[in-house]
Amino acid sequence: MNKAMARHILVKTAAEASALKKRLAKGEAFDMLARKYSSCPSGKKGGDLGEVRRRQMVPSIDKVIFTQPLRETHGPIKSKFGFHLVQVYYRD
Template identity: 70%
Template structure:
């Protein structure tokens, strides 16, 4: 079964996610922004989701983790939890 390692930032609004994405593009550290802004419990680990397998995340996030290019900031992506920015480090 495939496995991947990813991190994310979860916020309430698309505008907030878009602003954070701009800050990331300008060179701010993902883990620092995740700790400060993310609503997910993963914020304590700088947004690190650890190793995930297909089906562990909601469908929209799963699609990014297992189908989109690596080491790119994807999003904002809307789910029932809010808006996500997702970065995938590797997948096997």
């Protein structure tokens, strides 16, 4: 597994990420929440990170992308940028 396709939402606090995770669990669309709340440039694309390779992302996000179950919302995950919610579509 050297490649994966993932999307994420980046916010400033764990509380913000937790609140968004609850909204996702209730059925709100990940891409819409990413466009509205994510501070990452990928937010404009619904949080889509595209295809990423191992060690391309910060270590805490890389670990989730390459080890955690697919199609679940993982997080809040802390990085030097803030707090992330991550979904992984596939790994190759």
